Amino acid sequence: GAGVSQSPSNKVTEKGKDVELRCDPISGHTALYWYRQSLGQGLEFLIYFQGNSAPDKSGLPSDRFSAERTGGSVSTLTIQRTQQEDSAVYLCASSQGQAIGSGANVLTFGAGSRLTVL
Amino acid sequence: QKEVEQDPGPLSVPEGAIVSLNCTYSNSAFQYFMWYRQYSRKGPELLMYTYSSGNKEDGRFTAQVDKSSKYISLFIRDSQPSDSATYLCAMRGGSNYKLTFGKGTLLTVNP
Numbered sequence: 001g002a003g004v005s006q007s008p009s010n011k012v013t014e015k016g017k018d019v020e021l022r023c024d025p026i027s028g029h030t031a032l033y034w035y036r037q038s039l040g041q042g043l044e045f046l047i048y049f050q051g052n053s054a055p056d057k058s059g060l061p062s063d064r065f066s067a068e069r070t071g072g073s074v075s076t077l078t079i080q081r082t083q084q085e086d087s088a089v090y091l092c093a094s095s096q097g098q099a100i101g102s103g104a105n106v107l108t109f110g111a112g113s114r115l116t117v118l
Numbered sequence: 119q120k121e122v123e124q125d126p127g128p129l130s131v132p133e134g135a136i137v138s139l140n141c142t143y144s145n146s147a148f149q150y151f152m153w154y155r156q157y158s159r160k161g162p163e164l165l166m167y168t169y170s171s172g173n174k175e176d177g178r179f180t181a182q183v184d185k186s187s188k189y190i191s192l193f194i195r196d197s198q199p200s201d202s203a204t205y206l207c208a209m210r211g212g213s214n215y216k217l218t219f220g221k222g223t224l225l226t227v228n229p
């Protein structure tokens with residue numbers, strides 16, 4: 001596709017419910033990132049996928065958070081038993097993935113999924 | 119101390135002003151330095167990047183990196199109302215794919 005597509009753009013849920021956020025990266029991009037942007041905070045790294053390698057999950061804040069990437073393309077971020085502190089914009093980005101030591105490794109971001117937990 | 123510090127502002131300037139945005143960092147392993155611009159309700163978009171120390175110019179934008187001081191800057195000349203956005207600095211090490219971001223500075227350019 002022309003850009004990174006995320007859905008839903010807005011999600012309002014009740015505390016304790018599960019939510020799924022979807023990311024369609026740019027076609028051909030092998031690297032995919034999830035970041036979280038809370039009000040007044042910078043972007044917080046959550047998880048990174050690169051090709052068929054094991055993902056780097058080191059940024060996931062708790063075991064309620066999980067992510068999958070199927071077929072090296074679409075990714076889903078799942079938050080179980082949502083809490084009010086999970087309210088944030090969840091941003092997905094993709095890149096060509098030739099990251100290490102080779103230039104800027106330009107990340108292209110989607111518009112984000114704005115999650116509100118009541 | 120956070121790895122990357124950035125004054126969140128807000129910063130309000132008149133059209134045509136020179137804007138200076140900056141970040142400091144503590145991790146000496148950082149080698150790639152970037153500035154992203156984020157309009158309201160949009161994702162960040164890469165504005166400029168610099169490798170190691172030095173200056174880089176692109177039109178009205180100039181990025182500077184001073185690794186000895188662990189300080190990076192973005193200058194915007196002849197600022198326009200369309201420059202109104204949040205500007206995020208980001209950086210990473212040479213062997214690390216993870217970008218570490220500042221909190222972002224909200225800039226408003228008034229016509």
